[in-house]
Amino acid sequence: MRFTNKTVFITGAAGGIGRQTGLSFAKEGANVAVSDLDFDMASRVAKEIKSAGGNAEPFKLDVTNQNETIENMKNAYEHFGSLDIAFCNAGIREIVSPLELSIEEWRKVIDINVTGVFITAQTFAKHCIEKKIKGNIVITSSTLSVTSAPNRCAYTASKHATAGITKQLAVDLAKYDIRVNAIAPGEIETSMITKNSQHLIKQIPMGRFGKPEEVASVIFSMCSESFSYVNGTEIQINGGQTV
Numbered sequence: 001m002r003f004t005n006k007t008v009f010i011t012g013a014a015g016g017i018g019r020q021t022g023l024s025f026a027k028e029g030a031n032v033a034v035s036d037l038d039f040d041m042a043s044r045v046a047k048e049i050k051s052a053g054g055n056a057e058p059f060k061l062d063v064t065n066q067n068e069t070i071e072n073m074k075n076a077y078e079h080f081g082s083l084d085i086a087f088c089n090a091g092i093r094e095i096v097s098p099l100e101l102s103i104e105e106w107r108k109v110i111d112i113n114v115t116g117v118f119i120t121a122q123t124f125a126k127h128c129i130e131k132k133i134k135g136n137i138v139i140t141s142s143t144l145s146v147t148s149a150p151n152r153c154a155y156t157a158s159k160h161a162t163a164g165i166t167k168q169l170a171v172d173l174a175k176y177d178i179r180v181n182a183i184a185p186g187e188i189e190t191s192m193i194t195k196n197s198q199h200l201i202k203q204i205p206m207g208r209f210g211k212p213e214e215v216a217s218v219i220f221s222m223c224s225e226s227f228s229y230v231n232g233t234e235i236q237i238n239g240g241q242t243v
Helices: 016-027 039-051 066-080 103-131 153-176 195-203 212-223
Strands: 007-010 031-036 055-060 085-088 135-140 178-185 234-237
Touching (some): 007 016, 016 031, 016 039, 016 055, 085 103, 103 135, 103 178, 135 212, 153 178
Parallel strands (some): 007 031, 031 055
């Protein structure tokens, strides 16, 4: 198994891509720190991983809280004895006209999707430097890091920002043997897909939505030694939608 004795810390791990990535990493031998603002859901995912024979522990985490993030990562390291991968996955979106978008909602999206990603990545990078280990950071971006969509002003702005964060951290952290890459999912079969999303299939050359496990497989590759010279890259996972 590719990640035996490795530990992955996942934010936004209670559902969708985060949950599937945790399950998939566990099947590859990794310990999984399942962190989410919804601790009950995080606990369910951790239990699901354990029931499948994996090793997991749930953590309640508000990614916008720096002290809480530091404490959670410290506890994850002490619990598992290692911490090698950070998957900065937590995020939210709005669907509202920019003319009606409140400043409060704008700030909430930016705080979670941008500041939360930075706090997670910074905390993990400091851990890797202190422990003198190679590290991998994967950031969940979006197709909207290179395009736009109606009524998603804050979300689109946040994902353009995470694309920039990925590039900048990749440059600044490379000397510490920490690689930083991003995934940019398109329409994936998660809770964000609704009946109103069906029309989007017409925009996808492959004619279907993606599956969370297809996203997880890209994350595996990014964190494996076979991708050891890949740094600062954002991989679009959208069935050709952006082309």
